[in-house]
Amino acid sequence: MPELPEVETVRQTLSKLVRGKKVEQVEVSWPKIIKKPDDTEAFCLLLHGQEIQHIGRRGKFLTFQLDDYVLVSHLRMEGKYEMGDGLDPDKHTHVRFFFSDGTELRYKDVRKFGTMHLFPKGEEISALPLSQLGPEPFEDPAFTSDYLKETFQKTSRDVKTVLLDQRAVAGLGNIYVDEALFKAGIRPDAKASELSHSQMKKLHAKVEETIESAVKKGGSSVRSYVNGNGEMGMFQLELNVYGRQGEACTVCGSEILKTVVAGRGTHYCSSCQQIV
Missing domain, CATH: 1.10.8.50 (Helicase, Ruva Protein; domain 3)
Structure with a gap:
């Protein structure tokens, strides 16, 4: 399972790749990854038109800060993000984010253990899975x-x-x-x-x-x-x-x-x- 350094590295990379991009369409081929909302169609509709303002991280979770929502993503054992290459996605690609500039971000997960929660901005901190996390040993003054x-x-x-x-x-x-x-x-x-x-x-x-x-x-x-x-x-x-x-x-x-x-x-x- 990726730990803090790996997830932080993914955060830094994704920030350069997708920050400022506007979501035009989302496709989910493995609905069990989407934990909130429990309606996958609603998940896709809520993300439509949202611009990625910032990529953050809390512990081992990535947080995609959008205009009105925050997408909380956990990679679990094998999850990874990569930009689309123009070829058809393989069988391990389970979520596809299509952007208005024609580019695409793909979430791939061989073991399908990864999770995604979508919250109205500000609600993610007081709800699971982030609400029970302790301080972290990287740029967190609370960890003393x-x-x-x-x-x-x-x-x-x-x-x-x-x-x-x-x-x-x-x-x-x-x-x-x-x-x-x-x-x-x-x-x-x-x-x-x-x-x-x-x-x-x-x-x-x-x-x-x-x-x-x-x-x-x-x-x-x-x-x-x-x-x-x-x-x-x-x-x-x-x-x-x-x-x-x-x-x-x-x-x-x-x-x-x-x-x-x-x-x-x-x-x-x-x-x-x-x-x-």
Whole structure:
């Protein structure tokens, strides 16, 4: 699933490609993607004539800011946007946005897990799926070490489970939690509430550092992720632990281990990550 850096990269790319374009027609071939309104025809009619003013992001969600509405889009596992190439769409193209200048934006999703919600402008923040998201570790002043400390002290869960909880911290997923915990020297199964204040401050800094670095590199293409131009991210070349089980640690040379935490495959170095 694309995490914050990948979705932010898609946002930046789409902003250059479609901002200022006016929607002339929308075609939906897989109605289950459209979650709001529950009438797909109404979804298409409401978008007619709307100009894309801005492409935003909240956690792992894209937000298309239109004249009167906001389209909230989640890519889930395999969703991606790309501009039409003049050829007939393939079987994985499920939503097509036709613009008044003759160009076209296509939403493709091999597994069909992606979602789209259309809200009157201003209502999207107070309604699901955005209303329960916590602060995020990228250009969000609400994400502070004090916030992390307060959040950790309220729970008996392990640190990785808390960081993966979108209600606690928006935008993080398996890749970047594993990487940030490695940089902070903290085991993924360490109890969040038992971390010291200095450990929480270091973790906060390493989460932000990891996310900012990944955004600069265009995210991580560890599966099928590409941006709106079809380009891969390059942060996967800098991964220290994720996906490297059995390999030597880049810092100490010990073997990278893999276990399961929060129901997710979890990678760590037992020598570098000794805080439990």
